[in-house]
Amino acid sequence: MKSIRIAVAxxxxxxxxxxxxxxxxxxxxxxxxxxxxxxxLTDDGSSxxxxxxxxxxxxxxxxxxxxxxxxxxxxxxxxxAEAARQNFDFHLWLNDDVILYENSLGCLLKTHGEVFKKxxxxxxxxxxxxxxxxxxxxxxxxxxxxxxxxxxxxxxxSETAPLPCHTFQGNGVLVPTSVVNQIGIIDSCFSCYxxxxxxxxxxxxxGKNIPxxxxxxxxxxxxxxxxxxxxxxxxxxxxxxxxxxTGPKGIKANNYFTYSHRHGGRFWGVxxxxxxxxxxxxxxxxxxxxxx
Numbered sequence: 057m058k059s060i061r062i063a064v065a066x067x068x069x070x071x072x073x074x075x076x077x078x079x080x081x082x083x084x085x086x087x088x089x090x091x092x093x094x095x096x097l098t099d100d101g102s103s104x105x106x107x108x109x110x111x112x113x114x115x116x117x118x119x120x121x122x123x124x125x126x127x128x129x130x131x132x133x134x135x136x137a138e139a140a141r142q143n144f145d146f147h148l149w150l151n152d153d154v155i156l157y158e159n160s161l162g163c164l165l166k167t168h169g170e171v172f173k174k175x176x177x178x179x180x181x182x183x184x185x186x187x188x189x190x191x192x193x194x195x196x197x198x199x200x201x202x203x204x205x206x207x208x209x210x211x212x213x214s215e216t217a218p219l220p221c222h223t224f225q226g227n228g229v230l231v232p233t234s235v236v237n238q239i240g241i242i243d244s245c246f247s248c249y250x251x252x253x254x255x256x257x258x259x260x261x262x263g264k265n266i267p268x269x270x271x272x273x274x275x276x277x278x279x280x281x282x283x284x285x286x287x288x289x290x291x292x293x294x295x296x297x298x299x300x301x302t303g304p305k306g307i308k309a310n311n312y313f314t315y316s317h318r319h320g321g322r323f324w325g326v327x328x329x330x331x332x333x334x335x336x337x338x339x340x341x342x343x344x345x346x347x348x
Contacts, residue, residue, distance in 0.1 A: 059090040060146070060165070062230075063139035066097045067131030068152045069124070072106040079114055081156040081276065088162050096139045097152075098122055098131035127304045130247030132226070140241060147236060149229040149254070153278055154185065156228070160275035164230040167218050167271040179267035180235060180258070182221060183228035183275035184213050194280045195228075197221035197270030198258070206321045209255075218269040223258025227278050235266055245314055249304050252315050259319045288338035297339055307335045 101124025184196030201210040246253035287301040
């Protein structure tokens with residue numbers, strides 16, 4: 057059997073135990089014969105001892121260092137760019153708060169093979185995740201939910217069959233190197249911000265007629281991010297809310313401009329303006345509840 061080399065790209069910041077648990081689940085996989093993993097982990101300025109803990113437990117992990125300003129997009133860009141300098145068959149995007157099931161990578165590879173056999177073309181394969189307590193779906197593949205609003209999405213999931221998607225949430229995604237050769241890696245323009253880089257990548261792939269499929273069933277567990285919209289928090293001063301609003305986890309006006317211009321169709325400008333206007337009331341008229 058031909059050997060398969062997979063570069064695993066990860067990002068982390070100040071959640072040492074979760075990062076180690078994720079690596080445990082990744083490097084404890086029951087891999088198909090001939091499959092080899094190389095992990096590229098960007099530690100974006102952790103101060104909780106993540107890097108030395110990772111090195112002590114897994115010395116073969118390729119550790120890259122950020123200064124705390126990269127956030128998820130920038131840290132993933134750094135890891136993927138380093139991996140792209142070498143010869144791999146696949147890139148696996150993996151969030152460090154994910155716990156993979158024992159045969160997860162085998163499932164992703166099996167789905168890729170089945171889809172390739174069906175359509176005679178390499179496809180991006182998206183893994184779906186569930187909440188560890190409720191069992192509800194949390195992250196995975198997405199498809200457009202409206203023909204009039206191309207930036208509105210709904211979740212894709214099937215227990216038994218791969219399903220086509222338009223884009224994805226990048227918690228666990230298998231990207232063939234042939235796709236990387238066509239459209240590159242996550243766009244560096246989203247560096248220093250937390251969101252949109254994964255959705256943009258999926259939509260860029262769709263725009264190039266590169267198929268995306270959600271793998272059937274769940275490949276692991278990942279809780280929903282419930283941090284909420286901090287600029288709506290009345291316990292913060294206006295100056296603090298403004299700093300959040302304009303920061304890496306805020307409204308992201310410039311990034312959303314790029315994102316909506318690329319993928320929003322004829323009325324992209326309307327979607328951008330509406331996105332901005334919907335955010336302003338929470339800034340000027342906050343409430344104490346977090347999560348809106």
